[in-house]
Amino acid sequence: MATVSDEKSVKQKILNAAGDVFGRKGYxxxxxxxxxxxxxxxxxSIxxxxxxxxxLYRTVVEDLLxxxxxxxxxxxxxxPQSSPENRLRAFVRGALRRLLSPDGLSGYPGKGQLVAKEMADPSPFLDDLVDEFIRPTAAVLLSIIQELLGPKATIKQMVRCQISVIGQCFHYAMARPIISRLAAVDYQDTSIIEELTDHITRFSLAGIDAMRACTATDPVTHSPAHPENGGRS
Known part of the structure; x- marks a missing residue:
């Protein structure tokens, strides 16, 4: 008769095998x-x-994430009371660690490709995964960007800045084979995550500062507002 330990062992073997197969081939x-x-x-057994x-697929992806x-x-x-600049840096570092660390998503030969597979060819569970993992994460980043952009920013500006920040993190992960061949990025270097965190944070803050300056321009012509004619250019 199978023991509880045996049952857990079989279940884990199935999860490991399924993660590898799903990661390599997609759902x-x-x-x-x-x-x-x-x-x-x-x-x-399955x-x-x-x-x-x-x-099985749902369990594999939810367990991994x-x-x-x-x-x-x-x-x-x-x-939470830290400056938005420090919170942005922490957000970027966390994202890069999840995507690039050996014990993060990239640490599994097949399983680490599941996120990329979901983006390229979504499974029936993508909506559930977005609601459970992605939407709450996106909300954290959006709140940071909203504070950085200031009260005059539109939702469109905030969302586009949000996508620009996280897009950099994902690109270093998803385009890893190309980046490692084209650029001086050594993914085996243990300091690479800190280096990329610093670069992406600085680059993003500069872009957000530029966007914040745009909120002081005329929303139609994007020309500087002139107080002498009622704020119109």
């Missing part, structure tokens, strides 16, 4: 047959523990 192309072969189990391919966010939280435990 649609991955098959239960290959996952079973990789894990060394039969289909009955049905027993997960109820089928859909729930939950552990990664727990390891590297969005705010990195920075005081």
């Amino acid at each position: 649609k192309a991955a098959t239960i047959r290959e996952i079973c072969r990789t894990a060394g189990v039969n289909v009955a 049905n027993y523990h997960f109820g089928g391919k859909k729930e 939950s552990r990664t966010f727990a390891q590297y939280p969005v705010d990195e435990d920075v005081d």
Whole structure:
């Protein structure tokens, strides 16, 4: 008779194998047959523990993201009362750690590709993943940017700055094979995350400062406002 320890061992073997197969092939192309072969189990084991391919995939992705966010939280435990500049730096560092650290998303040969696969070819669970993990993270960044841009910023300006910041972090992760060939970026260097954190934060703050200056211009012509004619150019 199987013990609780045996059950956990089989379940973990399935999760590890499924993470590798799903990561390499994506949700649609991955098959239960290959996952079973990789894990060394039969289909009955997958049905027993997960109820089928859909729930197995959901479990793999949620487990991966939950552990990664727990390891590297969005705010990195920075005081909420800290300056928005310091909170932005912490946000960028946390994002890079989740994406590039050996014990983050990139630390799994196949599983680490799951996020990229979801972006390129979404599974039926993308909406759930966005609601559970991405939307709360995006809200943190948006609040930082809102404070940096000031009260005159429009929602469009805030969202575009938000996308520009996180887009830099994702590009260093998703375009890693190309960047490592084109640029002097050594992903094996243990200091690379701190270097990129410094660069992305400085670059983003400069861009946000420029956008903040734009909020003082005429919203239609984007020319400087003139007080002598009622604030119009």
